[in-house]
Amino acid sequence: MCGIVGYVGKKVAQDVLVGGLRRLEYRGYDSAGIATLDDNNDAHLARAVGKISSLSAVLEKEPQTGHLGIGHTRWATHGGVTETNAHPHHVGNVYLVHNGIIENYKELKAELQKTYTFASDTDTEVLAALIDSNYTKDSSLKDAVAKALKRVRGTYGIAVFSPKEPGTIVVARLGSPLIIGLGKDETLIASDASALLGYTREAIYLNDGELAVCTKDGAEVYSLELKHLNSKKETIEGDLAQIQKGGYDHFLLKEIMEQATTLHNTLYGRIDPKAGKMHLGGPNLTEKEMRDIHHVVIVGCGTAYYAGLLASYYMEQLVPDLTTEVVIASEYRYRSFHLPKDSVALIVSQSGETADTLACLREIKKRGVKTLGIVNVVGSTIAREVDGGTYVHAGPEISVASTKAFTAQVVAMLLFAGMLAEYHGGDPKLVAEFTRELAILPEEIEKTLNANRETMEKLAKKYAEYDHALYLGRDTAFPIALEGALKLKEISYIHSEGYASGELKHGPIALIDNRFFEVFTILDNWLFDKACGGLHEVRARGGKTIVLTNSKADIEADDIVRIESKIELLAPILLNTLQQLFAYYVAVDRGNDVDQPRNLAKSVTVE
Numbered sequence: 001m002c003g004i005v006g007y008v009g010k011k012v013a014q015d016v017l018v019g020g021l022r023r024l025e026y027r028g029y030d031s032a033g034i035a036t037l038d039d040n041n042d043a044h045l046a047r048a049v050g051k052i053s054s055l056s057a058v059l060e061k062e063p064q065t066g067h068l069g070i071g072h073t074r075w076a077t078h079g080g081v082t083e084t085n086a087h088p089h090h091v092g093n094v095y096l097v098h099n100g101i102i103e104n105y106k107e108l109k110a111e112l113q114k115t116y117t118f119a120s121d122t123d124t125e126v127l128a129a130l131i132d133s134n135y136t137k138d139s140s141l142k143d144a145v146a147k148a149l150k151r152v153r154g155t156y157g158i159a160v161f162s163p164k165e166p167g168t169i170v171v172a173r174l175g176s177p178l179i180i181g182l183g184k185d186e187t188l189i190a191s192d193a194s195a196l197l198g199y200t201r202e203a204i205y206l207n208d209g210e211l212a213v214c215t216k217d218g219a220e221v222y223s224l225e226l227k228h229l230n231s232k233k234e235t236i237e238g239d240l241a242q243i244q245k246g247g248y249d250h251f252l253l254k255e256i257m258e259q260a261t262t263l264h265n266t267l268y269g270r271i272d273p274k275a276g277k278m279h280l281g282g283p284n285l286t287e288k289e290m291r292d293i294h295h296v297v298i299v300g301c302g303t304a305y306y307a308g309l310l311a312s313y314y315m316e317q318l319v320p321d322l323t324t325e326v327v328i329a330s331e332y333r334y335r336s337f338h339l340p341k342d343s344v345a346l347i348v349s350q351s352g353e354t355a356d357t358l359a360c361l362r363e364i365k366k367r368g369v370k371t372l373g374i375v376n377v378v379g380s381t382i383a384r385e386v387d388g389g390t391y392v393h394a395g396p397e398i399s400v401a402s403t404k405a406f407t408a409q410v411v412a413m414l415l416f417a418g419m420l421a422e423y424h425g426g427d428p429k430l431v432a433e434f435t436r437e438l439a440i441l442p443e444e445i446e447k448t449l450n451a452n453r454e455t456m457e458k459l460a461k462k463y464a465e466y467d468h469a470l471y472l473g474r475d476t477a478f479p480i481a482l483e484g485a486l487k488l489k490e491i492s493y494i495h496s497e498g499y500a501s502g503e504l505k506h507g508p509i510a511l512i513d514n515r516f517f518e519v520f521t522i523l524d525n526w527l528f529d530k531a532c533g534g535l536h537e538v539r540a541r542g543g544k545t546i547v548l549t550n551s552k553a554d555i556e557a558d559d560i561v562r563i564e565s566k567i568e569l570l571a572p573i574l575l576n577t578l579q580q581l582f583a584y585y586v587a588v589d590r591g592n593d594v595d596q597p598r599n600l601a602k603s604v605t606v607e
C-alpha cells in the first residue's frame, strides 16, 4: 500500500526520494509525490497521478535541488485518485506524508475548518492542519507533532518537515511501519527496508507510540510524552540483487523460478533426512509446552490463509491428537472466539504488516494464548509482536501476487508440525517420509518448473481469452485449487473460483458452459478415483478441462500436464508451481501489469 521515504544529508534529496519510491512501487499505489527544502529554506512540492514516471516527468521540468525531503506513493483510501489528494500535503508551515488512516478526521476537520481551508478530501491534510495549529511561536515541530498525535484516533506512519526548522524531519508511528536508516552524514526514512538497501545497513525500527527527530547526524527517539528513549540499532538484511529482476521480464516470473533457492533457505539447518527429523528453533517452546499443545489455530489472509489451510491437512496427518482450525483474519478479529488454554496460534504473513492479521494477533494475545509468527519480512510488526516463531526466509517478494512465500509458509508450518509430532506420538516413519521429501523438494521444484515452463506458456495462450475458470481439487489439492484461482484472478482478471471438487454437484456444476474452463489438480493417492469423479462430471457436461497431476494413470481431459517426481506427499506444492506459471503467462498474454495488478497492494496495512 502507501509508501514513505525521507532523506536528510548531503545528496540531492530528489534523487534519493525518487529512487526510494521506485523501490516501493511494488507495494501498489495510484499517485506519488515529493516535497523538498532547498538551501534558501524554500520548500518545493511535486505530485502526479499514476506511476513514478509521471512524477519524474514533472520533476524533469522543475528539478528540486534541496538536500532534505519527504516522498510518498499513495493508495487511495479517503478521496479519489487526484493530484490534490496525493501526498505530501502542505498546510501552513507543515509538509507531511502519511500512511494509515485517521479515523476521527471528520470531527477534527469540522473543528479546523474555522481556521483552515482544505484543498483535498484526505484525512492526511487534516492531520497536517492539526500539526500546524499546534506549531506555535514557542513550540518546536517535535512538540507540535506530539501534541497533534495525542488527539488522533487511527493508525499512522508519518514524516514531517517545516521550512521553519531546516535540517530536521520528524517521524512517528502507530500501526504503520517506519524505519530510520543511519548513514554517514545522512539519515534516511522509509516505510519498508527495501528502500534503504544500498545506502546503509544500520537502522532504527520505530515502535508504535514513538516519535523521532531526524537530522543528517542521526535520530533521537521520544515517546509522545516527549520522554527521551534509548533506541536500539538493528541491521537491515538482504541485498540489492534480491530486489532486482535478475534478467527476468517480471518480478513474478523471477520469484516463481527462484523457488528452489529460496526453499533451500527456508529449510537450511532445519531438517535431518538421515535421522528423519525436523527442527525449528524459533518457536522457543520447552518440551512441556510442546507436549501441552492440543489445538492449533492458523490465521492469515489471501495466500497466507491458503498456505495455512494446506499446512493444516499435513498437521492433522502428522500429529494424531491435534485439533487444527484455519481462520481468515478479517473475520476472526471481530468474532467472539474462544481458544482453549492448550492452544497455540500461528500468525501467517509474508509482509508481517497485514492489518487484519495483526489485529488477530493482538486479540489472541489478549486471551492469553501463545502466538508464533510464520513471517517473511524481517523486523516487520507481526514478527516483533509475536511470542516466538520463525522467519520463512523466502527473501524479498516484490510482485504483488504471492508465490515463493506460499511455498515457504507451507514448508515452515510443516516443519513445526514435524516437531510437534515427536511430542504427540506421531508416526516416526511418516515424519521421516515427509523429511525425505522436504530434502529433495527444492530440486524437484526446479525440475518441474524447467520441464513445464513452455508447456504452461502454450496452455496459457490457449485459455487466455476465457471469461471464467473453476479450480478444483480434493484433500490436499483443495487448498491448491483455492490458491490457483486466487493467483489467476488477481493478475489475469479472469473470474476464477476454487472449490473442493466434492462440492461440484452442490452448486458450481450449474455454471459450466463454453465461457468456462476447469482446472483439476489430481493427486496420485488413495482419493484418485474420487478426484477423477468430479472431472467426469464436468466433461459429461461439455466442460473444457485442464488436469495437473503426478499420476501416470489414464485420465481423459482436454489438456493434461503430468509431472514426474519422486515426491508424493508434497506433490500439491509442486503442482501449485505450475498453476503459478499458468497464471503468469495468461496475465502476460492479456497484456496486464503482472507485477502490480490493478487495485491491489502488496501489503494491506489498512482494514
Ligand code: M6R
Binding pocket: 300, 301, 302, 303, 304, 348, 349, 350, 351, 352, 353, 354, 357, 400, 401, 402, 403, 486, 487, 490, 600, 602, 603, 604
Ligand atoms: O503479507 P501477507 O502474507 O499478510 O498478505 C496476505 C494477503 O494480502 C496476500 O497473500 C494476497 O492475497 C496476495 N496478493 C496473494 O497473491
